[in-house]
Amino acid sequence: MKEIPRGTLQEQTFYEQVGGEETFRRLAHRFYEGVAEDPLLRPMYPEGDLGPAEERMALFLMQYWGGPRTYSENRGHPRLRMRHAPFTVDRAAHDAWLRHMRDAVDSLDLSEAHRDELWRYLTYAAASMINTPD
Numbered sequence: 791m792k793e794i795p796r797g798t799l800q801e802q803t804f805y806e807q808v809g810g811e812e813t814f815r816r817l818a819h820r821f822y823e824g825v826a827e828d829p830l831l832r833p834m835y836p837e838g839d840l841g842p843a844e845e846r847m848a849l850f851l852m853q854y855w856g857g858p859r860t861y862s863e864n865r866g867h868p869r870l871r872m873r874h875a876p877f878t879v880d881r882a883a884h885d886a887w888l889r890h891m892r893d894a895v896d897s898l899d900l901s902e903a904h905r906d907e908l909w910r911y912l913t914y915a916a917a918s919m920i921n922t923p924d
């Protein structure tokens with residue numbers, strides 16, 4: 791029996807499987823295009839320019855899914871709930887956020903399994919970010 795050469799069965803991370811940095815940059819870009827037009831979310835972003843927020847989102851998601859750890863090199867531990875504390879994240883903000891994320895996820899050509907896995911995480915994370923009851 792022929793042996794499989796060592797090193798050829800490397801496991802790919804989710805980050806690699808879905809296309810790496812380009813995919814996460816496209817996701818964050820499309821998401822922030824939606825935020826830019828959103829009357830509830832847009833005023834929540836303190837900076838006039840959404841570019842830096844888009845960059846942080848792309849880098850965070852890349853790191854979360856097994857890509858480079860640039861987010862934490864720049865920003866430290868994510869502590870996302872704490873970082874969202876200054877903002878009113880209620881049900882309406884949650885729903886608007888997820889609506890733009892859904893649109894962004896659907897704009898990528900992911901397999902159904904990858905899309906479902908990404909979406910499961912995003913819905914779980916969004917629910918855990920709510921800090922203001924209705």
Ligand code: HEM
Pocket residue numbers: 831834835836842843844846847850865870873874877878879883884887912915916917919920
């Ligand atoms: C549920 C509704 C949410 C709202 C309304 C919201 C809103 C915001 C706002 C206003 C900021 C500040 C802009 C900035 O400095 O980047 C921010 C930052 C951020 N958000 Fe959210 N967010 C939500 C959920 C989420 C979720 C679910 C994630 C992750 C999956 C996330 C990831 C981030 C990241 C990575 C940052 C930048 C943190 C930093 O390094 O300062 N957000 N968000």
